[in-house]
Amino acid sequence: MAETRDVAPGEASAQGHPRRWLILAAVGAAQFIVLLDSTIVNVALPSIQRDLDASTSSLQWVMNAYILLFGSLLLLGGRAADILGRRRAFVVGLVVFTLASAACGLASSSEILVGARALQGIGAAPLSAAALSIVVSVFREPKEQGIALTVWSGLGVIGGTVGVVLGGAMVDWADWRWAFWLNVPIGIATLVAAMKLVPALRPGDGTARPRFDLPGAVLAVAGLLMLTYGLIGAAEHGWTSVQTLGPIAGSLIVLALFAVVQLRTQDALMPLRLLAIGRFTVSGLGLLLASGLMITVFYMVSVYEQEVLGYSPLEAGLGMLGMGIGSTLMAFGIPAVLKKLGLERTYLLGSVLLLAGSLLLVDLPTSGSYFTVLLPGTTVIGLGLPACFVSLTTMGVMQVEESESGLASGFLNTLLQVGAALGMATVVTLAAAHTTTQVGEGHGLREAMAAGYSWGFVALAGVAGVSVLVALGFVLGTRKPARARPATGKGASVPVGSDADA
Template identity: 40%
Template sequence: MTTDSRSRWLALYVLCTGMLMIVLDVTIVNVALPSIQNDLNFSPSGLAWVVNAYLIAFGGLLLLAGRLGDLFGQRRIFVSGLVGFTAASIACGAANDSGVLVVARFVQGAGGALTSAVILGLIVTMFPEPREQAKAIGVYAFVASAGGAVGLLAGGVLTEWVNWHWIFFVNVPIGAATVAAALRLLPATAGVGLRAGADVVGAVLITSALMLGVYTIVVPAAEHGWGAGRTLLCGAVSLALLAGFVVRELTAAQPLMPMRILRSKTVVGANVVQVVGAGGMFGSFFLGSLYLEHVQGYKPLEIGLAFLPVTVLMGTLSVRYSERLMTRFGGQRVLVVGLVLIGAALAGLAIAPVHATYLVDVFPAAALLGIGAGLCFPPMMGLAMAGVAPADAGLASGLVNTTGQVGGAIGLAVLSTVSTGRAATLRANGHGALDALVGGYHAAFWIAVALIGAAVVTALLTLRPTPADETEIVAPDLDDSVVVPV
């Protein structure tokens, strides 16, 4: 291995460490939620905002963050995000009030958006050769997807052996070391500068729309019903803000999301699959943790260990076999098989009984989930970056992260609301507490299965099956119609 090649792979590991920190914080909190609720006196509906504040800031700012990477240089934005994320982690760990924690989690999400939005753009720049690029994306996809399962284990260890504050404090030394390594190893590419503009208005519109949309689902819809006046009003304002964002992007001189990024059917299809599929998976990790704790009586560490097969199988497939399978069968076919296995895993959780055993009822679902995620995430990331102009690499990277995080936030809100509502109905009809709780989880898991099914249909209709996917890179300084196949 040449010195240049070794440096590139070391740089990839730096990027993945930064991404792992970000993704860990999505799920590491799940295991600690009961402890946080008890210590800071969160209401049941307010507790979801410990997760939602992070996800919405993250998802709402990713597009702008990706564009900032194109403007100011991707390394600069990556490092700035890490610094902000690490500082917010200190505030989260030191929080002694529920409001302070939610605000700090929002700031954490903003830092995470800056860090993660530019990673795929950096990867496709550092690894232009197709096979190396596929392998690098496989490593990244493993970290981006398996980090959720690792977070459950890490959260269990820290919560049970120390206390919940350390699920945030642990980010500080890792963040500092990653910043130092990034400044040394990542290429310092120059951005195009502010002459191209930054669509702040568009960023405000889309962030406001997403925040209000999830608030509508989690609070008024859950507390007053979907047909209540407050629910309808908040939902209407959210949709109006979203419509305003679309109009802004169509008319702005330098839009946050130029419409040229949507010319590729493959890019659009991969992002739709991402948003729908993430809607099913994010909420499922959240509800799966609650099911194991409240119904099966698992301790935090036991919850993390229960999901360990997800991480192991996902890592094995993503890092060792995904590039070979994509080369042999094509990204679309591998993606569809992975999604079908994820759907089967969620269906298994949807029928798990009150008195479940791990080996019979939980482990098979965890194994299928790990295999499915290991198969589907690398091709999804690769397809989402296919055919993107080098000048838009940061934007495309931000877009694919946005669709995943927004889908996850909405999915979490919807599944949590469905689960709570169904459980309340069953209790009102005379069912016991545990039976009602499990019935609520089952209803939510079946919704998740339906979302994964929709992702499968989308992949079949919009993504082209080929013996091996052809990645197209638009040559710089040429007309958009000229593409160079690699």
């Protein structure tokens, strides 16, 4: 096995690490299976319920346990990558995630499956945060870094789409357990590649390592756990229940204490000064909105296809290919779009496409052709998601010092997961409530579900509308466009055509 010596960020050449493209492929494969697991179980849930005799509540936690632990530990995982080393955090997370995937496939009860899914989330947190930090560290030349971040961001939508298709194929052709066992060979191959290719990337630039902020870590994890728990439980208990409002109120108190601790700590887990950077804050808010929309679309379309239109799991998975095709087309065209429009206007374009796609899905019938009912809206949403994710991720990570790239990526990824939980909780709760009302008024179940999910897409159109307003306000508030010039982070540059900081 080739030797990978410790490399400080300052030692990288102006072009970056000599094996940077192979490194991108290795860490990208790991990120792909992390994102794939966010959606692959959607179409497998009915089969899991039958095989394990799982209750509706247990079935919900098969999805929620992963989101809960993943979202609450991302910030901690990002800081651990900065302090302990990016490769070390990446490898530890990958090993835990791969072993947990095998445990999911071997689960003999719903309780064991939920526990294994929680363990997957624990491994995914440092894995995902360190992976993005590695990409930022090994790509130093601004144009190449932009390409790498474009590829990285595109993995989100493509991974989610492939997850739904693969999940349907596994259920139809083999067994739902293969939806998890698939991660094992990919994880092992990625681990070998990472140990061979990825340098240790010694934290910092030769200065003393920051101390670990234990009080901040405890408060951050506790606050995010309670917040995520409250959000994902709203779909089951309702927004006004004690089970929902109690954890959310508790999280606000704990996160307020976390903010006080961060202001008084020299080596803070989350330096609040980052939130004073306009582009970084807009990046986080935009990612939260886009992630909530994406995950909710995957869920609602998959359930609508199976429960209302009567599709098989494989047909439901294939029904998401419109989104995947749209995303792939935009991914290939995004470099030209960024060069022409810049980061902020590309985000605005993506938000407008998300709004248009959501509006195309607000009138869902109980029957009809896939090509007229679902394909137009999902394809337009597929076009909009990479435009948002690429521009926002690039905008966010270019604003911080390289030595804090793990922290920044952990924070942005945290907002992605909180956005997913918030989107699922609010929109699915709204859709379920409207469905219940329709049933109470005497409508058939299929008709009621179609009406409920139509209301869900009205809500998603509202989410996309907020994203449009955020993007429009930021575009109008930026200064005159300038050619590539340094951003806040060392060595980072804003691509040609990008707007300056607000």
